[in-house]
Structure formats: C-alpha cells, structure tokens
Amino acid sequence: MINKTIFLAAFLAFISLAQAQTQQEVVDAIVKEASENSQLKELAFELMDGIGPRLVGTPQMQQAHDWAVKKYSSWDITAENQQWGEWKGWERGITHIDMVSPRVKSIQGMQLAWNPSTSKKGVTAELIILPEVKDSIDFQKWLPSVKGKIVMVSMKQPTGRPDDNWEEFATPESFEKMKKNRDSLEDAWRDNMRKTGYTRRTLPEALEKAGAVGIVQSYWSKGFGANKIFSAGTKKIPMVDVALEDYGMLYRLVEHGKKPEIKIVAESKNLGTVPTFNTIATIKGMEKPDEYVILSAHFDSWDGGTGATDNGTGTITMMETARILKKIYPNPKRTIIIGLWGSEEQGLNGSRAFVEDHPKIVANVQAVFNQDNGTGRVVNLSGQGFLNSYEYLGRWLHAVPESITKQIETHFPGTPARGGSDYASFVAEGAPAFSLSSLSWAYWNYTWHTNLDTYDKIVFDDVQNNVILTAILAYMACEDPQKTSNVKSVLPIDDETGKPREWPEAREPNRKGGLD
Known part of the structure; x- marks a missing residue:
C-alpha cells in the first residue's frame, strides 16, 4: 500500500511537472515569436499609412474592416464583418484655407x-x-x-x-x-x-x-x-x-x-446612409468552445491624423496577438474572439451592440482584455470591481515575464468602468473585462484625437511588450481549469448619497448615427 501511494504521488508530481514545462514552453514560444518575427510595423503601415483614419461612416472605415478580414484569413483565422447599425456616410476631400487680405x-x-x-x-x-x-x-x-x-x-x-x-x-x-x-x-x-x-x-x-x-x-x-x-x-x-x-x-x-478675409475651400462627399460593422475573428475552442476569451480594441478613429495611437496601436496589438496565438497555440481550450469594434468614439456603439446582440457569449465570458489608451507599455491593471479578480488575474500574471509585470501596478478589486473604452460595455453586463492601461507618452496632449496621431508616434518596443502580455494572459485564461468568478464587490460610498455606489447599467448603442 505504501509503495502504491508513493508511486501515485510520484506519478502526479511528474504529470504536474510536465504540465508546468509545457506551459513554460508555450510562454517562451510566445515571447520568441513576438520578439523575433513581429508583424507590428507592417500592420501599422498598412492600416495607418495605407488606409488612413477610420471615421465611422467613411469608405476608409469599410476598407479597414475588409483589410482586417483578409489579414486574418492569411493567418488561417476565421473572421467576418458583423453589421450592427447604420451611419451618416461621408468622405473627406481637400481643404484649403487662405488669408487673402490684408x-x-x-x-x-x-x-x-x-x-x-x-x-x-x-x-x-x-x-x-x-x-x-x-x-x-x-x-x-x-x-x-x-x-x-x-x-x-x-x-x-x-x-x-x-x-x-x-x-x-x-x-x-x-x-x-x-x-x-x-x-x-x-x-x-x-x-x-x-x-x-x-x-x-x-x-x-x-x-x-x-x-x-x-x-x-x-x-x-x-x-x-x-x-x-x-x-x-x-x-x-x-x-x-x-x-x-x-x-x-x-x-x-x-x-x-x-x-482680414479668408477663403475656405472644403470639399467632401455626402454618401447617404451606410452600414456600420464590427470585425469579429474567432479561434474555436477545443474543450470548452462555449466559454470565451475576448481580445478587444476599437477599430474606428477620429480623422485629424490617422488614428495611430487611438486606437491603431490597440488594434494591431490584438491582431498580432491573434496571429501569434494561432501559430503557437492553435487549439485553445476556450474559444478566442478578437473584437475590433466600430464607432467607439461616438459612445462605445460597436461593443455595446455586440453585447446586446450576443447575450450567450457575454454570459460565458472567461475574460475580456481591452487596450485603447495609446502606444505606451501597460502599467496599470484594475480588477474592475470583480471581487475575486485578484485570484485569477494574479495567477495569469505570474506566467508573464517579470520584465513586463514589474512595470504593472494592480488595483484589486478596483471599481467598475462606466465608460471610457469598450471593456465598459462588458463590465456593465457583469462580464469580467479588463483594461490594459498604458503609459502616457504625452497621449492626452499630443495624440488623443489630434492632427498629430500618426504612425511616427508609435513606440513599437512598448506595443511589442503589450502583445507579449496580452498573448500570455489570453493563453492562461484559456487554459485555466476554473471558470472565472464574476461576483461583484461592494462598491465605495458615494459622497453625494452616502450610500454604496451602484454597478453601471448597460446602455443601448446608437444604431443610426448622424441620420436625424
């Protein structure tokens, strides 16, 4: 009996060690692929320089959606553009402004x-x-x-x-x-x-x-x-x-x-009513296909620049993460969805529509990872008010190289987002969704919604850092034997009411933008 017990313990220890080695091998392969075969610069060129800004309702937005589907296909990832509404169609033309007097x-x-x-x-x-x-x-x-x-x-x-x-x-x-x-x-x-x-x-x-x-x-x-x-x-x-x-x-x-007199020539085209989309890519899960890890970034931008850091960098982070996972981890346990949302800039409309249209997916979310606020490396991660978020996010982060995690400040359980970016759409429905919040790089003054938000502002070392982080977190979330808890914490006291704050309520998307 003693020998059998010792043998069983030794066997279990061997299995555990083998699994740990396998996990480390996957993590190492992710780091190697992201570091030695990065596609980030080419993706950024094609999206920001080739297509340009992605204002909702413009031909460039549609071009971006179609480009993303083709790019996913080239990586053997299934993708489609899912229509969620309509918008005022418009295309920018030439602007000339001249002072003609004095x-x-x-x-x-x-x-x-x-x-x-x-x-x-x-x-x-x-x-x-x-x-x-x-x-x-x-x-x-x-x-x-x-x-x-x-x-x-x-x-x-x-x-x-x-x-x-x-x-x-x-x-x-x-x-x-x-x-x-x-x-x-x-x-x-x-x-x-x-x-x-x-x-x-x-x-x-x-x-x-x-x-x-x-x-x-x-x-x-x-x-x-x-x-x-x-x-x-x-x-x-x-x-x-x-x-x-x-x-x-x-x-x-x-x-x-x-x-003084000025002359304004501002040519543009009114294109009537056009459809609006989210680009949704999917890597099917093998063991738990009806549970989901979602990689999230908004695809649209304002059009003063080319939307490079808002949110081109978030977009290419999630696309590059998908490419690497498909190559290194082609048969995930859970289904991985990559959501590139439309019309975030006008009120999180694309992600709110997805949440509204896909309640079964939202109810079975393992985790959502969203990146939006610029080109910087991730330095902040909040539990978004989910009581047990420390337990599972902490375990997943432990697998990430220390060179990345040592820069990250965590806040648990944190408080739920009420807006700001697309993860808030999921949080409002009680799905564990998290913002991978970035270092500023003077984002608010120089690139957020400005005429200077262009390719040259991208810091590719930091974006690569975020790809590694996101890919490992997604891998760990897929592999986790446990379903994540979405139990909500008691929120802090509201100074105005003297009562605990309430969880944010889901808001309806605007599905007919600019058509009044």
Whole structure:
C-alpha cells in the first residue's frame, strides 16, 4: 500500500511537472515569436499609412474592416464583418484655407467631420470675432451682424507653448504670471459664452441660422502643433479647425481693425446612409468552445491624423496577438474572439451592440482584455470591481515575464468602468473585462484625437511588450481549469448619497448615427 501511494504521488508530481514545462514552453514560444518575427510595423503601415483614419461612416472605415478580414484569413483565422447599425456616410476631400487680405498667407487647418462640402470656388468673406455681451438679449441684438461673415468661435490663446516648456525655461515668477493670466482669460471667455445663452456645441448652429457663411475654431490640445479634430456643428456652411498659431494671428488682425478675409475651400462627399460593422475573428475552442476569451480594441478613429495611437496601436496589438496565438497555440481550450469594434468614439456603439446582440457569449465570458489608451507599455491593471479578480488575474500574471509585470501596478478589486473604452460595455453586463492601461507618452496632449496621431508616434518596443502580455494572459485564461468568478464587490460610498455606489447599467448603442 505504501509503495502504491508513493508511486501515485510520484506519478502526479511528474504529470504536474510536465504540465508546468509545457506551459513554460508555450510562454517562451510566445515571447520568441513576438520578439523575433513581429508583424507590428507592417500592420501599422498598412492600416495607418495605407488606409488612413477610420471615421465611422467613411469608405476608409469599410476598407479597414475588409483589410482586417483578409489579414486574418492569411493567418488561417476565421473572421467576418458583423453589421450592427447604420451611419451618416461621408468622405473627406481637400481643404484649403487662405488669408487673402490684408495680405496673402496659407492657413494651416482642416474641415471638421461630416461637414457639408463647399463648391470648388469655396467661400471668401471677412472674419469677425464674438463680442463681449451683457446677456443673451444683448447677444441676440448682435447676431444679425454675422450675415455674410466668417465667425471665429474659439478663445485666443495667450501662449502657444505647452506648460512643460514654460516650466523648463521660464522663471518661476514668469510661469505663474502666465498661468494666472490664462486662467483669468479662460474664466472671462466662459462667462461671456454663458451670457450669450449658447454653448460651444450649440453656438455654430445659431450662427449658421443667422446668416454666417463659415465658422472657424481652434481646439488647441496644449501641445506644440496639436489640435483636437472632432465633428462640425453646422449643416450647410463650412466649419474648420485652424492651428493655434494662425488662429491667433487672424484674431489679432480682427482686434486691430484690419478686417482680414479668408477663403475656405472644403470639399467632401455626402454618401447617404451606410452600414456600420464590427470585425469579429474567432479561434474555436477545443474543450470548452462555449466559454470565451475576448481580445478587444476599437477599430474606428477620429480623422485629424490617422488614428495611430487611438486606437491603431490597440488594434494591431490584438491582431498580432491573434496571429501569434494561432501559430503557437492553435487549439485553445476556450474559444478566442478578437473584437475590433466600430464607432467607439461616438459612445462605445460597436461593443455595446455586440453585447446586446450576443447575450450567450457575454454570459460565458472567461475574460475580456481591452487596450485603447495609446502606444505606451501597460502599467496599470484594475480588477474592475470583480471581487475575486485578484485570484485569477494574479495567477495569469505570474506566467508573464517579470520584465513586463514589474512595470504593472494592480488595483484589486478596483471599481467598475462606466465608460471610457469598450471593456465598459462588458463590465456593465457583469462580464469580467479588463483594461490594459498604458503609459502616457504625452497621449492626452499630443495624440488623443489630434492632427498629430500618426504612425511616427508609435513606440513599437512598448506595443511589442503589450502583445507579449496580452498573448500570455489570453493563453492562461484559456487554459485555466476554473471558470472565472464574476461576483461583484461592494462598491465605495458615494459622497453625494452616502450610500454604496451602484454597478453601471448597460446602455443601448446608437444604431443610426448622424441620420436625424
């Protein structure tokens, strides 16, 4: 009996050691493939330089969806574009903005998204700025004066230098003086806007109705050369965003009575109603095909740049992870889904639609790993309020090389996301979904939704780091003999109510964007 017991223990120990070695071999193979055969640069070139920005409703978005399906197919991964709604179809054309009086100068700027086209001759008119008003009645008296004019609707910035540049070179006294002056000007601008009775969002439409022939804004991102580019607030007249430097020059000319005139040629195409998609790729599970590990990234972008770090880097991270897993781990125990979501930028619409349309998948999620916030290496991981997340995420992270995990700060159980990126769509339905949150690399000022979000801002060493992390986490989640717990923790007290905060509720997607 003793000999049998010893033999059984030895046999089990051998099996355990063999399994551990197998796991380590897979991890080592993932690291080797990601490091020595990386496809990241080619994927980034094809997506960012070849296709370009991926604004929902544009031909470029459709091209990206089709490209991804073909790329997955080349890796022997099944993929399809799943329609979840419709959107206003639009395609950007050429934008030329020129000052034609009191002198000639080409102006740096671009048309805003979904703005109607001008004629090829464009619009030429005098610039005017918003007046200081006593109240909304005073503003209404001024409003007819915009007829036939192009109106400047943004504040004139007192400096075009970022704060870190001031901090490095200015005297402390000069830096503080600048900030105090800027704060004062911003307060005065907001107060004056309030007095008009309009907001930054509602003002363009009012100016258009009053007879303005164009609108110029400058949404500075507080970085050298960086402006945030979103959508137009007009339905018939051109609305453009102009670089801080040119905007300030034009504004000062108006202030000094020089009556500058500019010409705007902003060509675009209204394409009617077009379908919107998520690109969904699948690697079928062998033992537990009805349980799912989801690799998540939004595919769409704004179109000031080429959507490189928001969210091209997240996209290529998940695609490269899928390629490596298919090669190294072709028969996962659980099914791996790679979701490239559409219209995240307008409210997580693609992922919310997927969650709404696939309740059985969502109910059987083992884990969702989402990457969105830039090109940096992952440095933060939260349990998103799931009580037992430490137990399984901790085990999975243990398999990741220390060179990667030593950079990661964890927060357990954490609190659930209420928005921000697509993992929140799954969290709201109680599915364990986690954000692989990245180091900044000046993301918020320089690349998030800006004209500078381009290929050259990608830090490929950091993206490769994230591929290794994601691939190993996905592998470990697939192999885990246990189904993950989605038990929710008691959330912190809400200071306003004095009661524990409630879990976020699922929100419906907008399935008919821009079609009102």
